Amino acid sequence: MKYRPIFITATNTGIGKTYATCRLIETLSHKGLHVGVLKPIETGVKEFPIDGKLLLETAQKYNKKLKNFTCRDVAPVQFLLPASPYVSREGKKIDFKAINLAYEKMLHVSDIVLIEGAGGLMVPVDEKIYMYDFIKKFNAITLLVTHANLGCINDTLLNRKILDSLKVEYQWCINFKENKNSFQTTTLPYYKKIISLQDDIKILSDNLLKLKK
Numbered sequence: 001m002k003y004r005p006i007f008i009t010a011t012n013t014g015i016g017k018t019y020a021t022c023r024l025i026e027t028l029s030h031k032g033l034h035v036g037v038l039k040p041i042e043t044g045v046k047e048f049p050i051d052g053k054l055l056l057e058t059a060q061k062y063n064k065k066l067k068n069f070t071c072r073d074v075a076p077v078q079f080l081l082p083a084s085p086y087v088s089r090e091g092k093k094i095d096f097k098a099i100n101l102a103y104e105k106m107l108h109v110s111d112i113v114l115i116e117g118a119g120g121l122m123v124p125v126d127e128k129i130y131m132y133d134f135i136k137k138f139n140a141i142t143l144l145v146t147h148a149n150l151g152c153i154n155d156t157l158l159n160r161k162i163l164d165s166l167k168v169e170y171q172w173c174i175n176f177k178e179n180k181n182s183f184q185t186t187t188l189p190y191y192k193k194i195i196s197l198q199d200d201i202k203i204l205s206d207n208l209l210k211l212k213k
């Protein structure tokens with residue numbers, strides 16, 4: 001059975017997209033799904049794509065059909081400069097054909113493909129495209145990963161506003177890398193007003209799967 005892909009984005013770089021994607025790989029795999037992974041564009045690549053490698057190795061633990069896949073299959077477009085694709089491509093064309101082919105190859109051996117964006121939603125890819133355009137391009141469900149530091153309410157609401165304006169289906173989660181304690185006093189009182197909080201990745205993955213069709 002094929003599910004719609006999940007596009008993992010975050011309020012910024014370094015928030016926990018790869019971390020959350022790895023947790024989702026584990027949870028969805030334990031549900032019996034064959035999970036594939038894609039990092040369409042990875043920048044800051046020296047010897048190998050760090051995210052692409054971690055995603056592949058995590059997925060390979062569960063999806064044996066990925067045995068012969070390489071980092072290039074997961075991260076088909078790579079640039080050296082650690083910056084937005086618009087800048088790091090240094091004027092070159094983004095190879096969207098390679099991205100599509102990588103997605104098709106991944107889908108062939110998976111029930112669901114998890115796609116990790118680069119940076120956040122408004123990261124420029126080229127003259128015409130922003131990172132959020134990948135959501136519709138892949139007809140994906142979006143998972144927004146937010147942080148728990150001071151300022152997270154603003155970051156979260158801004159990102160949700162963009163997702164609402166795009167009229168795409170999404171879920172969001174908070175990655176408590178740190179500050180779980182201060183979060184209770186600085187942020188929770190507001191979130192309690194607007195949402196029902198749950199930080200269980202199992203429930204989250206159920207919700208993401210339910211959004212299909």
Ligand code: GTP
Pocket residue numbers: 010012013014015016017018019020051118119175176177
């Ligand atoms: P980019 O892809 O570079 O934009 O970053 P990202 O959003 O994928 O962030 P990533 O998941 O790589 O997290 C950044 C760093 O924080 C990594 O070193 C992670 O291992 C670490 N990290 C992220 N989330 C957690 C967490 O919940 N707990 C711990 N201990 N470390 C975390």
Ligand code: MG
Pocket residue numbers: 017018019051116
């Ligand atoms: Mg990452």
